[in-house]
Each structure stands twice: as C-alpha cells, then as structure tokens.
Amino acid sequence: MNSENIFAKKLNLWYRRHSRDLPWRRTQDPYKIWISEIMLQQTTVTAVIPYYEKWIKEFPTVQDVARAPLQKILKNWQGLGYYTRAKNIHKSAQIIVEQYQGKIPQDPKELKKLPGFGPYTVGAVLSIAFDKRQPIIDANVRRVVMRQLAVAGYAGPSQDPVILQFLERVMPQKGNNIFNQALMELGALVCRNGEPACLICPVQSTCQAYKKERQSLIPASQKRVIKEVEAVIALIKKDGKYFIQRRPSKGLFADLWEFPGGKIEKGESAKAALYREVKEELDAEVRSANFLFQVQQFYTQFKANLHVWSCELASYPKADETHKWVARRHFDRYPMPSGSVKIVERLPYAR
DNA sequence: GTCCGGTTGT
DNA sequence: ACAACCGGAC
Numbered sequence: 201m202n203s204e205n206i207f208a209k210k211l212n213l214w215y216r217r218h219s220r221d222l223p224w225r226r227t228q229d230p231y232k233i234w235i236s237e238i239m240l241q242q243t244t245v246t247a248v249i250p251y252y253e254k255w256i257k258e259f260p261t262v263q264d265v266a267r268a269p270l271q272k273i274l275k276n277w278q279g280l281g282y283y284t285r286a287k288n289i290h291k292s293a294q295i296i297v298e299q300y301q302g303k304i305p306q307d308p309k310e311l312k313k314l315p316g317f318g319p320y321t322v323g324a325v326l327s328i329a330f331d332k333r334q335p336i337i338d339a340n341v342r343r344v345v346m347r348q349l350a351v352a353g354y355a356g357p358s359q360d361p362v363i364l365q366f367l368e369r370v371m372p373q374k375g376n377n378i379f380n381q382a383l384m385e386l387g388a389l390v391c392r393n394g395e396p397a398c399l400i401c402p403v404q405s406t407c408q409a410y411k412k413e414r415q416s417l418i419p420a421s422q423k424r425v426i427k428e429v430e431a432v433i434a435l436i437k438k439d440g441k442y443f444i445q446r447r448p449s450k451g452l453f454a455d456l457w458e459f460p461g462g463k464i465e466k467g468e469s470a471k472a473a474l475y476r477e478v479k480e481e482l483d484a485e486v487r488s489a490n491f492l493f494q495v496q497q498f499y500t501q502f503k504a505n506l507h508v509w510s511c512e513l514a515s516y517p518k519a520d521e522t523h524k525w526v527a528r529r530h531f532d533r534y535p536m537p538s539g540s541v542k543i544v545e546r547l548p549y550a551r
Numbered sequence: 552g553t554c555c556g557g558t559t560g561t
Numbered sequence: 562a563c564a565a566c567c568g569g570a571c
Contacts, residue, residue: 242556244569281567284559318558339556358562393555422554 207406208372208379214402215382218389220245223252225381230304230329231262237324238285238316245388251280262302265293288316306330323380331377335367340387341380346419347391350408355419432474433461433508433543435492438516441525442547444534445481457524457534459543461506470507478511485514495542506539508546 219225222245224236235255239248255276259265265273270290277286292314296304304325305311311322319337326332342355345363353359372379390397398410409415436443436459444457460481464473475486488511495506519525526534531544 238557241558242567244555247569279568281569282557284566285557288558316558320557 205372207370207403208375210402211382211386212375212378215378215385219381219385220389223249223256228329230325232256233329234304234321234325235289237321237328238289239280241285241320242282243280247280251277262293262296262304265290266297285316288314291315292317304329306332308332308334327380328377331374333371333373333376335364335371336380336384337363337367338384338387340384340391341367343393343419344383344387344391347396347409347415348403348407350412350414350418352418353420354422359419429504430464430470431461431504431506432464432470432477433459433495433506433540434474434478434486434489435459435508435510435543435547436478436513436516437510438525441527442531443482443517444524444526444536446522455535456540457536458540464507470509474507474509474511478513482513482517484517487512487514493546495539495546504539506543508543 224233227233236248236252239252239255258272258276259268268290270287273286273290274283277283280286295314296302300310305314306326308322308326311317311325312319317325323334323336326334327336337360339355342359342363345351345366346353346355346359349362349366351359351362370379386402390401395416398404398407398415401407401410404410407415409418434443442459444459446455446457448455460478462473462477462481464470470491471489474489478484478486489509492508492510495508496504517523524534528544528547528549531547536544
C-alpha cells in the first residue's frame with residue numbers, strides 16, 4: 201500500500217471517530233446537500249443549522265423551491281446574509297426542474313453552468329452527494345494541504361494548482377465523499393487557522409510544516425490590501441472657533457466628532473469635493489477656500505490622505521446637539537478619530 | 552473594533 | 562487580479 205492510501209485511510213479513521221453530527225450529514229439527498237453547501241459558504245455551521253432545518257421543512261424538494269415565489273425564498277434566507285445565494289438557488293432550482301427533469305446534473309461542466317455553482321459547490325455536490333472523484337478546495341483544504349507540503353505563501357486561489365496536484369494523488373477511487381468531508385473537518389477542528397492542534401492530528405507524521413515547526417506560519421497571514429482614500433476636510437472658523445459635527449451612533453467612528461468633509465470622488469478636484477461636501481453636509485455655500493496642509497492617517501484597512509482647507513462660507517451653520525463651534529483650547533473635550541486629532545494639533549491657539 | 556470566506560462581475 | 566456581497570466569532 202502506498203503512502204497516499206495511508207493518508208486517506210488515516211483521515212477516514214479519524215473522521216469516523218471525531219466528525220460532528222450535522223443535519224446535512226444524515227442525508228444522501230443531493231438537493232439537501234446542495235442547499236447545505238450553499239448555506240455553509242461564508243457562514244458558520246452554528247448559524248446555518250436552524251436555517252437549514254427550516255428550509256428543508258419549507259421546501260422538501262427542488263420542485264418546492266422552483267415553484268415558490270422569490271419573496272418566500274428570501275424570507276427563509278432573511279438574516280443569513282449574501283442574499284444572491286438564495287436568488288441563485290431559486291434560479292438554479294427552476295433550471296433543474298425545467299431542463300434536467302428535477303435531477304441535479306452529475307456532469308461537472310453542466311453543473312458549473314448553474315448560477316451559484318462555482319468550483320467549490322460543484323466539487324462538494326458531486327463528491328458528497330454522488331461520491332464522484334472530484335476535488336473540493338475550500339479555505340480548510342487549502343490550509344491542510346499547504347501545511348502537509350509546507351508550501352510558502354498566502355492561502356488563495358493562486359495555490360490551487362499545487363493543492364489540486366496533491367488531491368489528485370490522495371483522493372480515493374471510492375469513498376471520496378467521506379475523504380473530502382474529512383479533509384474539511386480536519387481543517388475546521390484540528391488543522392485550524394493560527395495555532396493548530398498538531399498533537400492530536402491524525403496526519404501529523406506526513407506534515408512537512410509540523411516537521412519544520414512552521415505550522416503556525418503556514419499559510420502566511422494575508423497581506424492586507426491598504427486602500428488609499430483621498431478626502432477633503434473643511435476647516436470653518438468663526439469668532440475664533442471651529443465647526444465640528446458628531447458622527448452617527450452606528451458604523452465607523454460612531455459618536456466621534458470630526459470636521460465636515462468627505463471622500464474626493466474619481467475625477468473630482470479636491471476643491472470641487474470640498475464645495476460639494478459642505479453643500480451636502482451643511483447645506484451651505486463655500487465662498488472661498490484655501491488649502492492649508494495634508495495629513496496622513498493609517499487604518500487597518502485603508503490609508504487616508506486628508507486635504508485640509510480653510511473655508512469662508514456665505515452663511516454659517518447653527519450649533520445644536522450634534523454640531524458645535526469649538527475653540528482650539530476646548531477640543532480635548534470632544535472625542536475624535538486620530539486623523540482629526542492630528543489636524544487639531546496643527547491648529548494655532550487663538551491668542 | 553478585527554478577521555474570516557465562495558461566487559460573481561469588473 | 563480584485564472588489565463587492567454580509568454576518569458571526571472573537
């Protein structure tokens with residue numbers, strides 16, 4: 201027996217003892233497996249379980265989905281997120297009923313044509329429901345295989361040729377349904393992101409990452425994509441005080457205070473953006489504006505270049521609960537995002 | 552607040 | 562190649 205068969209065998213034995221008992225693992229119905237796989241995309245198991253149970257009760261067959269109005273479909277998806285998944289199930293169900301006699305096609309090329317069937321879902325449905333020798337590559341599988349082979353780099357589609365080559369070697373002829381699920385389950389329960397539980401891993405002995413003690417470094421953590429954002433800030437001064445406003449209670453920088461302003465749109469000049477933002481936020485006309493300085497602020501997900509302008513307005517906004525006129529020496533009373541603090545620090549004290 | 556993740560459309 | 566889609570875990 202070669203080493204590949206041993207890999208699959210070990211995984212299989214482990215899965216038999218340690219896999220979770222989940223509703224969609226108690227059925228062979230391709231339709232139900234399809235629904236569960238779509239629900240499980242981008243969504244945790246615990247969130248899916250109640251939706252899955254309810255869905256199957258509401259729509260026991262693909263025909264029930266196909267003839268249901270979209271409103272009812274969406275109602276049953278409400279709260280799960282990524283609503284195009286539900287719409288795609290609806291469309292695909294109708295195609296399956298009309299063009300495939302209500303049977304999910306078993307040809308990967310045909311299946312791939314249906315909306316919502318990307319590479320993952322095609323592999324999942326064909327292998328889990330029909331025990332086809334099709335690979336499944338999801339985030340779990342990428343991580344497990346990258347560690348087995350000690351592949352450097354980020355976990356992403358660019359790794360798939362190597363992953364595929366490995367899977368092609370180790371996938372069993374029969375029982376690939378269990379093998380694929382075992383691989384994913386191992387990724388979810390043992391070969392987890394960050395610090396994996398190598399001491400209880402059934403395939404530790406073949407794991408190159410473990411051998412090199414690099415299991416927590418593989419895959420490399422995602423390079424963050426720093427987006428650059430250009431924004432204008434309006435410094436509006438009256439009687440030695442500056443105008444600030446409070447952000448909404450929800451979302452980014454909730455309840456913090458900031459100067460009026462906003463993103464510069466594509467193809468827009470900073471000055472035009474300034475006039476537009478002041479009009480939108482304060483319903484006021486800028487009479488004249490002077491560029492003062494630029495401030496850079498880094499966040500986790502983006503880098504903001506704040507263009508600070510001093511403005512003269514045709515008429516000045518009134519103060520209320522969420523809009524204030526504040527003297528330089530009183531800014532420390534107002535919580536602000538760090539980018540705004542940097543601006544305040546460059547403002548002179550009135551003498 | 553940060554991180555995570557399949558499919559689709561650009 | 563990359564952003565948009567969304568909610569849950571932490």
